[in-house]
Amino acid sequence: MRKAFADTLLRVAEENPKVAFLTGDLGFQVFDPFREKFGGRYLNVGVAEAQLICCAAGMALEGWRPVAYSIASFLTGRAFEFIRVSVAYPGLPVVVVGAGGGYTYAASGITHHAAEDLALMSLLPGFTVVAPGDSTEVTALLPQVMQLPGPAYFRVGRYGEGTFEAEEPCVLGRARLVASGRRVLIATTGDMAVVVSKALKLLKSTAIEPIVYQFHTVKPLDTRTLDRIAPEIEAILVVEEHYPQGGLAAAIAAWRITRSEPMEFVRLGPPDRLALGNFQREQLRKKLQFDSEAIVQMCRNLWEKHR
Amino acid sequence: MLVALYYSWLRVSPDRVRDKHRDRFILSKGHGCTSFYAVLADRGFFPKEWLFEYGRELSPLPNHPCKHALPLLECSSGSLGQGLGIATGMLIALRLERIEARAIVLMGDGECNEGSVWESAMFAAANKLGNLVAIVDYNGVQAVGRSDQVMGHTSLEDKFRSFGWSSQTINGNNLVEVLAALEQHPSQDGKPFAIIANTRAGISFMEDDVLWHYRVPSDDDLQGALRILNALPIHLEQQR
Numbered sequence: 386m387r388k389a390f391a392d393t394l395l396r397v398a399e400e401n402p403k404v405a406f407l408t409g410d411l412g413f414q415v416f417d418p419f420r421e422k423f424g425g426r427y428l429n430v431g432v433a434e435a436q437l438i439c440c441a442a443g444m445a446l447e448g449w450r451p452v453a454y455s456i457a458s459f460l461t462g463r464a465f466e467f468i469r470v471s472v473a474y475p476g477l478p479v480v481v482v483g484a485g486g487g488y489t490y491a492a493s494g495i496t497h498h499a500a501e502d503l504a505l506m507s508l509l510p511g512f513t514v515v516a517p518g519d520s521t522e523v524t525a526l527l528p529q530v531m532q533l534p535g536p537a538y539f540r541v542g543r544y545g546e547g548t549f550e551a552e553e554p555c556v557l558g559r560a561r562l563v564a565s566g567r568r569v570l571i572a573t574t575g576d577m578a579v580v581v582s583k584a585l586k587l588l589k590s591t592a593i594e595p596i597v598y599q600f601h602t603v604k605p606l607d608t609r610t611l612d613r614i615a616p617e618i619e620a621i622l623v624v625e626e627h628y629p630q631g632g633l634a635a636a637i638a639a640w641r642i643t644r645s646e647p648m649e650f651v652r653l654g655p656p657d658r659l660a661l662g663n664f665q666r667e668q669l670r671k672k673l674q675f676d677s678e679a680i681v682q683m684c685r686n687l688w689e690k691h692r
Numbered sequence: 693m694l695v696a697l698y699y700s701w702l703r704v705s706p707d708r709v710r711d712k713h714r715d716r717f718i719l720s721k722g723h724g725c726t727s728f729y730a731v732l733a734d735r736g737f738f739p740k741e742w743l744f745e746y747g748r749e750l751s752p753l754p755n756h757p758c759k760h761a762l763p764l765l766e767c768s769s770g771s772l773g774q775g776l777g778i779a780t781g782m783l784i785a786l787r788l789e790r791i792e793a794r795a796i797v798l799m800g801d802g803e804c805n806e807g808s809v810w811e812s813a814m815f816a817a818a819n820k821l822g823n824l825v826a827i828v829d830y831n832g833v834q835a836v837g838r839s840d841q842v843m844g845h846t847s848l849e850d851k852f853r854s855f856g857w858s859s860q861t862i863n864g865n866n867l868v869e870v871l872a873a874l875e876q877h878p879s880q881d882g883k884p885f886a887i888i889a890n891t892r893a894g895i896s897f898m899e900d901d902v903l904w905h906y907r908v909p910s911d912d913d914l915q916g917a918l919r920i921l922n923a924l925p926i927h928l929e930q931q932r
Contacts (some may be wrong), residue, residue, distance in 0.1 A: 405788075425788050435808035436777050438816050443781020447789075448768060451781075467808070470771045471778060476757055 386542040386576070387484065389520035391415045393527045394452065398423055404531065405444055409437045410457030411484060434464035438471055438481070443476035450531060457483025457499035457540060458488070465505055465641040473509040476535045482508065486516060486540035487575060487626035488655075489665040495659055499682035503574075503630025506538035507604045515557070515606040516540040518578030519548040522601050525555035542576050549582035551599065560607040565596035567617060569687050571680070573624040574600045580670070581624055593688045595622070606636045612644075619691040622683055624675060629657055649687065653679055663671045693827055693889055694731045696870040697796060705917065706736045707765040713793055716766050716782050719830065720775025721800035722756040729753050737764055773806030774800065776826060780812055783821045794823045802834030805843055810855065813884075817856030822882035825874070826852075831891045833902050852886035864889025895920055
């Protein structure tokens with residue numbers, strides 16, 4: 386995903402001479418082609434997230450389109466107030482990129498976990514919050530995000546996330562249909578879409594056919610699509626690599642209370658607890674029961690229950 | 693200091709607030725906006741009548757400068773330790789556009805407690821932002837105490853120097869010294885420049901008293917202050 390991000394950024398910067406890339410001392414070698422090609426439009430501000438954001442804001446005030454890149458946990462947490470005051474308050478078109486969202490850096494420990502990044506960035510008025518699912522979505526969404534008139538958060542992974550197939554193209558602000566189905570809606574975001582797709586393959590031989598949507602745009606939530614499919618839905622299963630507070634499940638739950646249909650609501654994802662134990666990402670997903678097997682099991686339960 | 697900047701040194705005027713070549717002034721200590729508003733009004737950036745709207749609902753002049761309310765500002769402020777970083781971003785952008793404008797940031801001594809000031813100071817020197825001037829209004833008091841009691845008896849001039857800046861300490865109440873310091877810029881070596889301006893409130897009964905960081909003057913206080921300044925009495929209610 387990171388390679389796709391660097392390649393796409395290079396293309397975007399070729400087309401728009403006002404695009405600049407600022408990094409908080411992250412991305413060894415990945416952005417060398419950008420630096421070689423654009424010189425001063427590449428800027429390593431050092432391990433200084435506050436300065437990273439303020440510098441990007443200053444450039445945006447002068448009409449530039451800065452991309453501010455650092456590790457998701459540090460950028461959204463440590464620099465939160467700088468993002469709030471210097472980017473969200475004036476509504477500047479700065480793209481804040483959190484590399485290693487969720488548990489990308491699972492084994493690096495609690496300091497590197499970013500299971501609250503979507504919530505933090507969604508809290509800020511005017512922010513568009515995007516969590517692409519794979520390289521294809523990064524490539525499709527980054528150019529669209531770079532056209533926004535205001536600020537955005539863009540969560541990217543590292544590498545080896547895998548890919549998934551979908552039935553619709555990837556359009557910013559719109560939930561993307563991954564698989565047509567009925568009765569049970571699976572809603573997911575970020576690279577959990579790859580895990581959900583794996584679960585779908587395991588269900589292939591059964592009669593269980595959930596509707597699957599990838600919400601790469603977490604904010605603003607695509608409530609139009611949800612409203613359209615709500616009458617056919619008996620249960621909603623949200624799968625996310627994020628704390629229960631302020632992520633996709635919270636956003637869909639807030640939508641659900643506006644509806645009168647009796648839809649059951651279930652969430653699979655990390656609980657409101659620190660993920661201690663130095664687990665690798667796959668093991669963590671299994672342990673916290675939001676891996677593909679857990680998704681298959683929950684899907685079966687919902688399917689049977691509402692028969 | 694604002695008088696030295698706005699009546700002499702800054703290349704700004706009401707008819708060129710969008711001019712790419714103007715100097716950028718940022719009041720990073722946004723709580724000091726009353727004097728800033730007064731100077732802007734006197735220099736014709738907006739009608740003086742607006743000053744009587746200060747702090748009122750929907751006023752263009754709120755209690756901290758807001759660019760939504762007063763679009764001619766370079767940026768909003770009110771949260772400390774962000775103006776210097778924003779100025780560095782502006783100068784990086786201007787350098788890429790080959791525009792030779794300067795950026796001046798007015799900060800507080802209390803503001804220099806913020807770690808982000810030093811992230812920005814390090815960055816400015818590393819990137820040789822010779823068009824950057826930081827002025828620290830060293831009034832010696834911050835919200836809950838005297839600055840040197842809170843952060844120790846250390847020299848801000850030395851700190852900026854050790855971060856790769858040129859730096860000079862002056863009497864900020866002396867217009868001649870302020871102008872002379874500004875004339876030192878740009879330095880030959882292309883370093884950013886920090887002026888540590890020791891200041892006093894200028895009203896004897898308000899000086900060196902943390903209480904006056906907060907207190908709203910009564911009418912008696914106002915008239916007393918005006919007498920000290922050899923100014924004519926002002927009767928606010930009549931003006932409104």
